[in-house]
Amino acid sequence: MPEITLLEAIRQGIDEMMAADARVFVFGEDVGKRGGVFRVTEGLYDKYGPLRIIDSPLAESVIAGACIGAAMNDTLPIAEMQFADFIFPAFNQIVSEAARIRYRSNNSWNVPMVIRAPYGGGIHGALYHSQSIEAFFCHVPGLKVVAPVTPYDAKGLLKTSIEDPDPVLFLEHKKCYRLIKGEVPEDDYRIPIGKADIKRAGSDMTVIAYGLMLHYSLEAAEELAREGVEVEVLDLRTLRPLDTEAILASVRKTSKVLIIHEDTLTGGLGGEIAALIAQHAFESLDGPITRIGGPEVPAMPYSKPLEEAFMPTPALIADTMRKLAAY
Amino acid sequence: MTTTTESGPLTFVGTPSEIDEQILLEMYRYMLLARMLDERMWLLNRSGKAPFVISCQGHEAAQVGAALALERGKDITFPYYRGLASVLVMGMTPREVMLAIFARAADPASGGRQMPAHYGHRALKIISQSSPVGTQIPQAAGVGLAEKIKGGDAVAWVSFGEGTTSQGDFHEGVNLAAVHKLPVIFQCENNDYAISVPMNMQMAIASVADRGAAYGIPGVKVDGTDVVQCYAATREAVARARSGAGPTLIEAKCVRMTPHSSDDNDRTYRPAEEIKSLRQNDPLARFQSYLRGEGLLDDAREQELRQRIAHEVEDATTFAEQSPLPEPSTLLQHVYADS
Secondary structure, eight states: OOEEEHHHHHHHHHHHHHHHOTTEEEEETTOSTTOOTTOTTTTHHHHHOTTTEEEOOSOHHHHHHHHHHHHTTTOEEEEEOSSGGGOGGGHHIIIIIITTHHHHTTTSOOOOOEEEEEEOOSSSOGGGSSOOOHHHHHTOTTOEEEOOOSHHHHHHHHHHHHHOSSOEEEEEETTHHHHOEEEOOSSOOOOOTTOOEEEEOOSSEEEEEOTHHHHHHHHHHHHHHHTTOOEEEEEOOEEESOOHHHHHHHHHHHSOEEEEEEEESTTSHHHHHHHHHHHHSGGGOOSOOEEEEEOSSSSOOSSHHHHHHHSOOHHHHHHHHHHHHHO | OOOOOOSOOOOOSSOGGGSOHHHHHHHHHHHHHHHHHHHHHHHHHHTTSOSOOBOOTTOHHHHHHHHHTSOTTTSEEEOOTTOHHHHHHTTOOHHHHHHHHTTOTTOTTTTTOSOTTOOOBTTTTBOOOOSSTTTHHHHHHHHHHHHHHHTOOOOEEEEEETGGGGSHHHHHHHHHHHHTTOSEEEEEEEOSEETTEEGGGTOSSSOGGGGHHHHTSOEEEEETTOHHHHHHHHHHHHHHHHTTSOOEEEEEEOOOOSOSBTTOOGGGTSOHHHHHHGGGGOHHHHHHHHHHHTTSOOHHHHHHHHHHHHHHHHHHHHHHHHSOOOOGGGTTTTSSTTO
C-alpha cells in the first residue's frame, strides 16, 4: 500500500468522489486555480473545471449558505472554510439553518453537505489561524462533527461524510496535513461516522484524544511503555455523535482515563466525555477522571515561546500519564 | 362585506390588455383568498385559538403578481414570513396553511414544530424557512448555483422585507448571484417598517432597488400594490434568469396593513393618521376597483367569489382544528436521517 500524507488522502477522497458523482462540487476561497491555501484541491480545478471547483467570494456566510441551498437542489456540496478560525460568520447558517432544516421541516428537507475546516495550532498561526472550534459545533444536534487524523481515516471518513444525508463538519488538523503519513489502500473503502478507533491497545489506562493530541498521546504512550505502563489510546475520530460504547468499554477495561484536547479546557469536549464516564462507568474507575486542555486564554499567541507554552506537549502528556498510573 | 377604495385608478406599467382576463380574475381570487384567510387567522388569534399570527395584508399584490410569473412545481421559492399569498399561488391549500396556524401534526411546513408562517412544502419546492432574517438569501443563491451546475433552467425566487437588506446575508447572497449570473429573483417587499423601525433608520437611500447597481444587476422598483405591475416585472426577471442573464432585484413598495405580528401594537410607534390612511393603499381594493372599471367584476361575481372563499376558509379552519396534534413521542424524531 502506498504511504501518503493526511492532506493527500483528503485530496484523493474529494477527487474520487467527484469522479464518481457529478453532483459533488467544491465551493470556497482560493480553491480554484490556487488549489486552496493548503493545496488540498490542487489539480482539481484543471480536472473538473470552474463549474465544480468554484472560487467563492470572500464571505463565509455565503459559502455555507449557498452550499445549504445547493444541497437542497440535488447537489452534494463541499464547502471549504479557509481556516476554521473564519467559520464564525457562517455560524448562523450552519447552526440555525444546516443543522436544523431536517428537524424544522419535519423530515421534508435535508442538507447533505460537508463543511471542511482546517483547524488547530502549532504552525505559527497566532490567534486567528490556530483555533480549535469543535466545542461550539459539538453542542449542536443536527450536525455531525468528525476530526480524523490519519490518512486512512481521513479518506474513508471524507467519503462517508459526502454521502451522508445530513451536514457534516469535517475538521482537518493543519499541523498534521503534511506531518502525518500513513498507508491508504487503493480500493474504495469507507469509515463510518460515529465510530472511535483504538490506535494503541493497553491495559493500564485509557487516553481519549483526537487531532494533533492523538499523535502526541501515541508518542507519550510509547515512552510510558518503556517504563512498564501500557496505555490504551482511543482515537475518537468522530466528535459528534460520540462513540459512547467504545469510550465506556475502554474505561471499564483499564479503570483509568485521561482525556486530551488542544481546545480550551472549560466547556471543551473533555467535560462531556468525563461526565459520561462518571455517570456510566463510575464503579470501574480506579483514579480521578483527568483532563488536559488548552489554557484559559482567548486563543494561541504567535511568538514561538508563547505558542509552545500554549500547546500541550508529549512531555506534559507523559507526566500526566505517570501521575495517573501511580494513583 | 365589501372593500372600498379612496385612491384613484391603477396605473399599470405593463399593459393589462396583454394579460388574459382569466389571469386577472385568478390574481384577484388569490389576493382575496389570502386576505380572507389572513383575517380569519387574526380572529383565531384574538379568540385564543392560535397563539401567533403574522400577516400578509397589504402585500397580496406583490406576492400574487410575482408568484404567478413563476412555474409551479419547477421553480424553487423561499418565501419569508409575510409570504401567505405567494405560497397559495405556488400551490399550498388553505387547509395546509391552517394546519400550521393550529400547529397540527399534518402541517406540511414543519408538523407543528415551527411558528406559523415559516413556510415550507417539499412537493411544491417551497424551501423550509427560519426566523433569523436573511438566511434564505444566500441559500437562494445556492439553489441558483446548483441549477447552473446541473444545467437546469429552474429559477430561485426569494422574498424578504426592507429591514432584512441591512443583513450581511443580503449582500453576500445577491453578490454571489450577480458574480455568477445565477437564476435568482430577489424580491424585497418594502412596507416601510421592520417591526417598529422605519426605513430611514435602516438605510440612507430612498429605494432598495438602487442597490442593484452596486451588484451590477437590474434593480427594479414597482408599486407593490399593483398586482399587474408586479407580475410584469417578475415575468421579465424570470425570462432574464432562465436565459442565463442573471439575477434581478425587485423592490415592491407595499403597505403593512396590520401590526408586525399578533404580539405587536403598532399604535405605539405609528402615527394615527398613517394607520387611518392605510386602507387607501389597500392593494385588494385597488385591484377590485380596477376590475370593476374594466367590467370584469360586478356585485354578483364578487359576492359569488367571496362566498366560495368564505366556505374554503371555513372548511380549512374546521379541518385543521379537528386534525390531530403531534404526539409528544415524536419530539426526538428527524434530527438526522436515521433518527
